[in-house]
Amino acid sequence: MTAQQRTSVPDPITRALLGWQPARVLMTANRLNVFNVLGEDQLNAAAIAARCGCHPRSMKLLLNACVALGFLEKRGKQFANTPSGREVLLRGKPAYIGDGINHADALWFRWAFLTDSVRSNRSARTPPGPVDGATGYRDFILAMHNRAMRHAEVLADHLDLTGRRQLFDAGGGPGTYSIFLLKKHPQLGAIIFDLPPAIEIARQIVHRFGMTDRVTFRPGNFHEDDFGEGNDVVLFSAIFHSLSPQRARALLSRAWDSLVGGGLVVVHEGLVNDDKASPVSAVLFSLNMLVNVGEGRSYSAREIMSWLTDAGFVSPRLQHLPPPAGTSLVLGTRP
Ligand SMILES: C[S@@+](CC[C@H](N)C(=O)[O-])C[C@H]1O[C@@H](n2cnc3c(N)ncnc32)[C@H](O)[C@@H]1O
Numbered sequence: 118m119t120a121q122q123r124t125s126v127p128d129p130i131t132r133a134l135l136g137w138q139p140a141r142v143l144m145t146a147n148r149l150n151v152f153n154v155l156g157e158d159q160l161n162a163a164a165i166a167a168r169c170g171c172h173p174r175s176m177k178l179l180l181n182a183c184v185a186l187g188f189l190e191k192r193g194k195q196f197a198n199t200p201s202g203r204e205v206l207l208r209g210k211p212a213y214i215g216d217g218i219n220h221a222d223a224l225w226f227r228w229a230f231l232t233d234s235v236r237s238n239r240s241a242r243t244p245p246g247p248v249d250g251a252t253g254y255r256d257f258i259l260a261m262h263n264r265a266m267r268h269a270e271v272l273a274d275h276l277d278l279t280g281r282r283q284l285f286d287a288g289g290g291p292g293t294y295s296i297f298l299l300k301k302h303p304q305l306g307a308i309i310f311d312l313p314p315a316i317e318i319a320r321q322i323v324h325r326f327g328m329t330d331r332v333t334f335r336p337g338n339f340h341e342d343d344f345g346e347g348n349d350v351v352l353f354s355a356i357f358h359s360l361s362p363q364r365a366r367a368l369l370s371r372a373w374d375s376l377v378g379g380g381l382v383v384v385h386e387g388l389v390n391d392d393k394a395s396p397v398s399a400v401l402f403s404l405n406m407l408v409n410v411g412e413g414r415s416y417s418a419r420e421i422m423s424w425l426t427d428a429g430f431v432s433p434r435l436q437h438l439p440p441p442a443g444t445s446l447v448l449g450t451r452p
Pocket residue numbers: 258261262265287288289290291292293294310311312315337338339340353354355356
């Protein structure tokens with residue numbers, strides 16, 4: 118055997134090749150509502166298939182794959198959720214991530230066209246799929262809520278808003294970060310600004326948290342509308358990665374115009390390192406923006422700080438948020 122024939126496939130390549138099938142199994146089981154049909158019970162494959170509207174033979178194959186991958190447990194012929202799976206896969210649990218899994222399912226559709234996007238530098242030209250339309254948009258906003266339910270408390274614990282009175286949450290989505298900041302700071306009021314369909318979802322979530330009297334909902338387009346005046350804090354959470362540097366800079370100048378002297382701009386992102394090749398999450402997220410938006414990518418702290426300085430903000434600073442957030446804040450002050 119020659120040296121070349123003996124060469125084994127390197128680990129990262131093997132891992133990558135094995136990775137997409139488990140993800141697909143999870144997304145299909147979630148989309149078919151398997152986990153919520155099971156709830157706290159145990160059922161056989163035929164009963165699950167009937168309740169999910171699927172063929173019993175193929176459902177059994179899917180369920181056994183879920184067991185093999187650790188998503189479900191099997192007792193004799195009965196299937197059940199695992200104790201840890203119940204916490205994140207059952208609707209209504211505080212750590213629920215099922216909307217996020219449905220959103221990932223929608224992104225999968227776009228990622229299937231990554232090759233075309235890399236050729237053209239444009240977002241994926243797909244036939245209409247689960248990422249499109251009102252349902253896809255709702256999954257997207259609720260996925261942001263699922264994620265923020267795990268991260269927002271950490272952000273609120275680390276972002277000092279003592280003495281601040283008016284938070285403008287630009288592209289606030291479900292409003293979860295505003296909610297946790299309001300919980301932490303009783304003197305604070307928030308303006309959640311987003312496109313009209315997101316505002317409708319934010320209203321429901323803010324109401325559920327009993328915060329409606331401290332929130333103003335403002336539907337609008339941040340590329341066209343101003344941010345009002347008298348803001349103490351402008352938050353851009355997970356906004357810049359979907360924009361070109363020019364558009365991100367334009368939003369910073371809108372923030373500047375709306376802020377009081379001493380006001381704070383806060384950019385919350387998963388940052389890429391200066392080498393642009395780490396960490397993996399940020400690097401892959403850049404490709405996610407390519408297939409979905411066609412522009413934007415993960416930016417580095419250095420890039421965002423230079424935009425802040427160019428916009429006139431002083432004391433640009435970086436703050437890393439500990440796990441489970443693992444994201445970062447880049448802050449600047451309007452003198
Ligand atoms: C990735 S989500 C982030 C949501 C929220 N800030 C968070 O961190 O959970 C991006 C948000 O920007 C909003 N958005 C996108 N384009 C917008 C526009 N032109 N004007 C206002 N909001 C916009 C989206 O609707 C969405 O809610």
